[in-house]
Amino acid sequence: MFPKFKQHINSEMPFLKGKKLLLACSGGVDSVTLAHLCVAADLDIGLAHCNFTLRSDESDGDEVFVRQLATTLGIEVFVKQFETEQYAQTHRLSVQMAARELRYQWFSELLETKGFDYILTAHHANDSLETFLINLSRGTGIEGLSGIPEVNEQVVRPLLPFSQQEILAYAKSEKIAWREDSSNASTKYLRNKIRHQIVPVLKELHPTFLQNFLNTQNHLQQTNSLASNHLNELKSKLFEQRDGDIKISITALEKLQPLDAYLYGLFKDYGFTEWNDVKDLLSAMSGKQVVSKTHRLLKDRDFLILSEIKNTVNGTYLVHVDGTPSELPIKLKLENVETLEKQGRNVVFLDKEKLNFPLVLRNWEKGDYFYPFGMQGKKKLSKFFKDEKLDVISKEKQWLLCSSDNEIVWVVGKRADERFKVEDSTRQIIKITQLT
Amino acid sequence: MFPKFKQHINSEMPFLKGKKLLLACSGGVDSVTLAHLCVAADLDIGLAHCNFTLRSDESDGDEVFVRQLATTLGIEVFVKQFETEQYAQTHRLSVQMAARELRYQWFSELLETKGFDYILTAHHANDSLETFLINLSRGTGIEGLSGIPEVNEQVVRPLLPFSQQEILAYAKSEKIAWREDSSNASTKYLRNKIRHQIVPVLKELHPTFLQNFLNTQNHLQQTNSLASNHLNELKSKLFEQRDGDIKISITALEKLQPLDAYLYGLFKDYGFTEWNDVKDLLSAMSGKQVVSKTHRLLKDRDFLILSEIKNTVNGTYLVHVDGTPSELPIKLKLENVETLEKQGRNVVFLDKEKLNFPLVLRNWEKGDYFYPFGMQGKKKLSKFFKDEKLDVISKEKQWLLCSSDNEIVWVVGKRADERFKVEDSTRQIIKITQLT
Structure with missing residues (x-):
């Protein structure tokens, strides 16, 4: 297999040569064999191993194995332990999705901090075929059938054209050691069914089934590119x-x-x-x-x-009395003034002592109400918006300036609140202007 | 199954109602069940049965069965016997392709001559799945995976959303009789493998596998439409x-x-x-x-x-002495004249008695030669074309006027032949003009 691998790198992935490559290595046969192949092909690799601490002793055994592998091959190794189950719970993800997120987050970090150029993964043709059939069984579209690309931004999969059989045969012939993985039992169940019951029969349908399948995926990827180009052209028109x-x-x-x-x-x-x-x-x-x-x-x-959609959690900003922080989504100018000046939609004059600082700038929430300036009593903001004939999006974008106890001071650009108005008793007037 | 079938016709194929429908009926369970379903749904159908005479007694038995079915259902039946093997040999086709061509030729004929509006075929969801997997095993593109459309011009497939299992269950519950088909042994081999070894396991991957598969095919068809629209737009530009x-x-x-x-x-x-x-x-x-x-x-x-590419067999035309048939690819005028008149590239004067009628107008073939007017000896046409700096396409389009014994008389618009020139001994001059 090695000559074919080297030829594949030379012809399809010459850009890998001389670059710093980070190989995601679980300790399983595919990634361990890829490590050996890369070293033999003079590629400059380091190993990255995620210990997801999902299988206690077994996980730790994998970690030890990968560390030893790096020593044997004389290459760098990076290992990180993750509290995967906890992360999954906190982020409401399946353990599998959590592991995926954690892995890719860490890999991105390593790319940036350690100066690696590409991440290599050991996905092979049978992985593609299994994913194809699983997606087919669930119902999918062209993307679900097109498979993963060999090169996707910084992630490169040099084993995609090779079958599991080839990789295993090479590992055995070279007496390469690896760890068997017992994780992902539920995915394994589906994949094992495909591997042992479906793929062997598919291969009987045609002697070069796997190769034909890869060609098909390539055609699908290309058709999908045409459709995407078409949609992008259309978007720029419409x-x-x-x-x-x-x-x-x-x-x-x-x-x-x-x-x-x-x-x-x-x-x-x-x-x-x-x-x-x-x-x-x-x-x-x-x-x-x-x-x-x-x-x-x-x-x-x-x-x-x-x-x-504006995320209202992120859309809450503090407005301090001593100046307007530059990161506000709208520009507000706060100044102490002696008297009421020229009025306008973008200006309010308030009794400074009635306000609790810092003020809060936020979008509206269900149940919000205020006391419209010049009126008696309170009014629901939803009613106010309706009377003002605001459409859904304008409502969504409307900013409210609130006292730190969350009372609405100003429906920005629309109406001030009666409670904070300047009265005869006012000792300090604050003028707030929305700059455009 | 009948309520689902009727609902499908009402919602997806309302255009079938009140139309004359020709149902392709082999006598097998699918097409026989479809015939029963259509009659029960008050659709106006007739049966068309092809006897491909490939299985002697069995084929004739099928024919008798379909004739009886039509009588039982009280509907019209059309039967035609084909010499399929002979047709396959003559046209260098596989028996399967030959049967396909013969079937569709005859169906088109019936549509035209008997006033039918649509042809119905009994393809069902499992047929689509089998075709999908066979194409996948051979290597294909999006078209090979998208399946056959439910409505394709005049061919309609009302059973496509139904599984083989449903159809069979309905046939049994209604005590419908049908003929088992032993034909297409080689295709049957592949299809049986898929049917008995692959599909059952695919269904274990997901409880609604077949429905999900149909949805997937629908998505692929749609993506393919986008890509086609894109290519058509591009063609009209480029x-x-x-x-x-x-x-x-x-x-x-x-x-x-x-x-x-x-x-x-x-x-x-x-x-x-x-x-x-x-x-x-x-x-x-x-x-x-x-x-x-x-x-x-x-x-x-x-x-x-x-x-x-001009088909040179079709591109041979006879030019009779008594006038120019209108279907010639170029316009030629033949006239008897007394003397040589004004010369020109589009005119030749020939000794009529040296010509054998009808003349033949054709494109050039490899090995063609002539005797250029005014020169001694013969010249290969390929050499003449080269000297005239004709490109490939102009050569392809060049017309040659020949005597009926295939000797070139005129390289039309370029050069006459020495052998047919007007001499002192000429008794009748014929003037041939290419009109533009």
């Missing part, structure tokens, strides 16, 4: 930038055929994977919207308005 | 019509990424499925070309010239 939002003509969308595929393709990157919801929106009442985790899509007469 | 040929800028082609996918996509409909050949052509010497069964692609400095 998606009009407007005040940080995107405005899209419904008439233009409705001309696209097949509509379902276009709606899915155009909006999937914004988290809208249910094209049916988007399709319904086209003919919905103005004002209706659908939301994804990151975006909202609002029907506004003949247009869809696509806008990012 | 493919310049020029005298019946298509001219394409190499610079424009080279900008496309991924180039391989674009070259394949742009030229596959012209029979160029080896994108590598086309890619090589981009950087080849001017004058180099690749040919497919139907087209040639010529590198001509900064352009590729795409042109249809």
